[in-house]
Amino acid sequence: MKCKGANLNRAIKDLFIAGTETTSTTILWTILYFLNHPNIQARCYKEVQDVVGSGRLPSMKDRSNMPYIQAVLQEVLRIANIVITGPPHTVDEDVIFNGYVIPKHTVVFANIDSVLADDGVWGDAGVFRPERFLDENGQLVKRDEFIPFSMGRRVCLGESLAKMELFLFMTTLIQRFEFKPVNPNNLPTLKGILGLTHSPTQYEVIAVPRWT
Numbered sequence: 001m002k003c004k005g006a007n008l009n010r011a012i013k014d015l016f017i018a019g020t021e022t023t024s025t026t027i028l029w030t031i032l033y034f035l036n037h038p039n040i041q042a043r044c045y046k047e048v049q050d051v052v053g054s055g056r057l058p059s060m061k062d063r064s065n066m067p068y069i070q071a072v073l074q075e076v077l078r079i080a081n082i083v084i085t086g087p088p089h090t091v092d093e094d095v096i097f098n099g100y101v102i103p104k105h106t107v108v109f110a111n112i113d114s115v116l117a118d119d120g121v122w123g124d125a126g127v128f129r130p131e132r133f134l135d136e137n138g139q140l141v142k143r144d145e146f147i148p149f150s151m152g153r154r155v156c157l158g159e160s161l162a163k164m165e166l167f168l169f170m171t172t173l174i175q176r177f178e179f180k181p182v183n184p185n186n187l188p189t190l191k192g193i194l195g196l197t198h199s200p201t202q203y204e205v206i207a208v209p210r211w212t
């Protein structure tokens, strides 16, 4: 019984650690991209107004009617790429991959960045362009190369939860505030800092309430 309790304790800590920094860092990146692209922020606000209005909070029922905001969040996850290599894994038997032998017990990392930042895949990988995730009718398109949560059997356990949280937090923030730079002539840098996650350089923002 003691062992089960310790496992549960560890599992809850794992979920907490893996689930907080990642989501909050993505929100910080989204606001930073809004400061650098006010037209994109304005289009998100229009979608919130058209679908939700200001009389109630956004809910998950609204998500399928808000493809633009979903495309913006996907583009933030792609370009900011907060878990650049993913955590380390170990091969549990000798593996031959593309002609290379990877011996048992070798530590391997998945270079997620090699896909999310690949010009061969995206054409203009360095450009913040949410439209790449929309079709000609403005509907969300699925791109197999969109792998910020990694892929395969060890894909992020919290992918659905993270997408849900990001949608609810961001739509509510967009509904309530307009984000403005402190100095429009000197926008905060989009250059990130690489640590446990890839996070934005510290910046200041003015959150102007949309109600009076």
Ligand code: HEM
Pocket: 014, 015, 016, 018, 019, 020, 022, 023, 026, 082, 083, 086, 087, 110, 148, 149, 150, 151, 153, 154, 155, 156, 157, 158, 159, 161, 162
């Ligand atoms: C924007 C948010 C998030 C991103 C970008 C993200 C990304 C990732 C990535 C790249 C991995 C590594 C997968 C691999 O080993 O190949 C991972 C693993 C994991 N994530 Fe997330 N994550 C996010 C949010 C969350 C949330 C909200 C939770 C749970 C509350 C969570 C729980 C986990 C767990 C438990 C693992 C380990 C899975 C395993 O090793 O089997 N993540 N995540």
